Amino acid sequence: MLRTRLGIRGKILLGFVALIIFFIINVIFIFRTINNSREIVTGLFEDKDQSVILLNDFKDLVLRSKMYTLNWVFQRKDEEGKTILKEIHTEEYPVMKANFEKYADIWGSKEQYNEISKILLNFEFLKDSQEDIMKKLASFSDYDDFVIKSEAEDILETSVIPQSNKILAQIDQLLQLKKQEKQIARQNILNSFDNLSTGLIFSLGIVVLIGLGMSFFAANKITQPIQNLKVLIDALGRGEQPKLVEKISNDEIGDMSKSVNQLITGLNATSQFAEDIGRGNFDSSFTPLSARDVLGNALMEMRDNLKKVAEEDKKRYWANEGNALFSDMLRRYNTSVNELANHLMAALVKFVRANQGSFFIVNDDLKDDIHLQLISCYAWNKQKFIKKRVDLGEGSVGQAWIEKDVIFLTDIPNNYIQITSGLGESNPRCIMILPLIFNDEVFGVIELASFNVFEKHEIDFLKKLAENIASSVSIIKNNERTKHLLTESQLMSEQLRTQEEEMRQNLEELMAVQDELQRKVKDYEQELNEYKIRHAKGNGVMAG
Incomplete structure (x- = not known):
């Protein structure tokens, strides 16, 4: 029986075929592991995040309904709050309830969905x-x-407040449960990446063994090139990142060196990219080996999805942080528009990374001279004290006032506004002008200038903030107007008391003068009578 002769080329080729087959099997294993990780991550950032968002939104709805019910009982003139409470009952709650039913499959267990049903039922009782x-x-x-x-206050104390607190406690319990589920899912991701790392190490070990076998088998004929490949493969087996083969011969061994180089590059890049994703570094760069690189493209797709979720979370956190910051500021500085404007512009310019901000207030002290007055200007971490007046329709600020609409400019004319920095004076890249509108009435205008163009989520945040600022300014101006009227009333009362006192003193003086005149009249009459008597006696003596 003749034995088939297998030359060096064939033997090396056979060895690399075995290596490639094993690598393909390993790639399939890694691909399956990454797919499992992607499914876990998708569930973590979509389903669980969606359920947490729904619970937080519902918690906010319960808190607002509780607050506006308190206002309904103790603030009879809060018409806006009453309208919002009615909208919560008739509009927001039905939408919220429909969302819970729409996303019924994201709760993970029947017990959780039953708990949601109990919470909704309790809110129905609370709504009643x-x-x-x-x-x-x-x-x-x-x-x-x-x-x-009294009956309304009794319902508030015995029913509304306890029921609200009960619902909030149930929601917090579910949120805690969702947090635990997220931690479990995160651990599953880490376990998946551990399996991926183990598979990579195992595959590298097999590569080392195959390389060593091929080196010993062909040592007598191709010693040095194979020895170089062996050193590289040994380094891979130790988890190192060896240098690529620099000298590649123009033969079969050279082709092998190219394949090993590609293997080292691919494994190093794949391992590093997988580790970066595991650490949450979604900005890590990675280039697939080709358009048909299934593993590389799958990693890229997973990275892009995770990065998108992380960016959305970052924007949401930024907006929530801004809402908390400026809501606290609006509550704290609620007695003076000037004080509110100074603190508000200092914080707003820094928060949105603008370079300059101006706060104009509508001055309607004189009905025939209504204009915008600049009360606060903040630029480059310094508060500017500038007097400026803008009439209705004058410039972009006056145009935003008259149109009651936001103006966003990115094509800034020369000399429109100059921002002074350490590099000199230059035009901003964008201007945003926000009218402060409440109940269809403009109370002021905020103008922001920045070297950075505002993004969509920043613009949406500023529009919402402008509404809240307008509401606060409306309240402050009403309070100031009431205080001014009270002061005028007190001054008028004091003037009336003073005039009354002066009139009383004058009357007393007149009465004293009258008494004196009456006394003098009596004296004159008495003297006249005495004179007549003496005169009559004198005439009688003369006649006798």
Whole structure:
């Protein structure tokens, strides 16, 4: 029986075929591991995040309904709050309930969905109690009825507040459960990447063994090239990142060196990229080996999806941080528009990374001279004290006032506004002008200039913030107007008291003068009578 002769080329080729087959098997294993990780990550960042968002939104709805119910009972003139409470019952809650039913499959277990059903049922009871209060205090006259007011307060204390607290506790319990689920999912991701690392190490070990076998087999004929390949493969087996083969011969061994180089590059890049994703570094760069690189393209797709989720979370966190910051500021500085404007512009310019901000307030002290007055200007971490007046329709600021609409400019004319920095003076890249509108009335205008063009989520945030600022300015101006009227009333009362006192003193003086005149008249009459008597006696003596 003749034995088939296998030359060096064939033997080396056979060895590399075995190596490639094993590498393909290993790639399939890694691909499956990455797919499993992607499914876990998708569930973590989509389903669980969606459920957490729904729970947080519902928690916010319960808190607002509780707050506006309190306002309904104790602030009869809060018409805006009453309208919002009605909208919560008729619009927001039905949408919220529909969302819970729409995403029923994201809760993971029937027990969680049953708990959501209980929470919704409890809110129905809470809504009934709130509507009972709304019916009892439906008009201003109801607040003056002691019995009705007492009944409403009793419902608030015994039903609305306890039910609200119970629902909030149930929501917090579910949020804690979702947090635990997220931690478990994260651990599953880490386990998947551990399996991936183990597979890579195992594959590298097999590569080392095959390389060593081929080196010993062909040592007598191709010693040095094979020895170089062996050194590289040994380094891979130790987990190192060896240098690529620099001298590549123009033969079969050269082709092998090219393949090993490609293997080293691919394994190093894949391992590094997988580790970066595991650490949460979604900005790590990675280039697939080719357009048909299934593993590389799968890693790229997973990285892009995770990066997109992380960016959305970052924007959401930024907006929530801004809402908390400026809501606290609006509550804290609620007595003076100037004080509010100074603190607000200092914080706003820094928060949106603008370079300059101006706060204009509508000055309507004189009805025939209504204009915008600059009350605060903040630029480059310094507050500017500048007096400036803008009439209706004057410039972009006046145009935003008259149109009651936001103006966003990116094509800035020369000399429109100059921003001074350490590099000199230059035009900004964008201008955003926000009218402060509340109840269809403009109370002021905010102008922001920046070297950076505002992104969409920043613009949306600024528009919403402008509405809140307008509401606060409206309240402050009403309070100031009321205080001014009270002061004028007190001054008028004091003037009337002073005039009354002066009139009383004058009357007393007149009465004293009258008494003196009457006394003098009596004296004159008495002297006249005495004179007549003496004169009559004198005439009688003369006649005798």
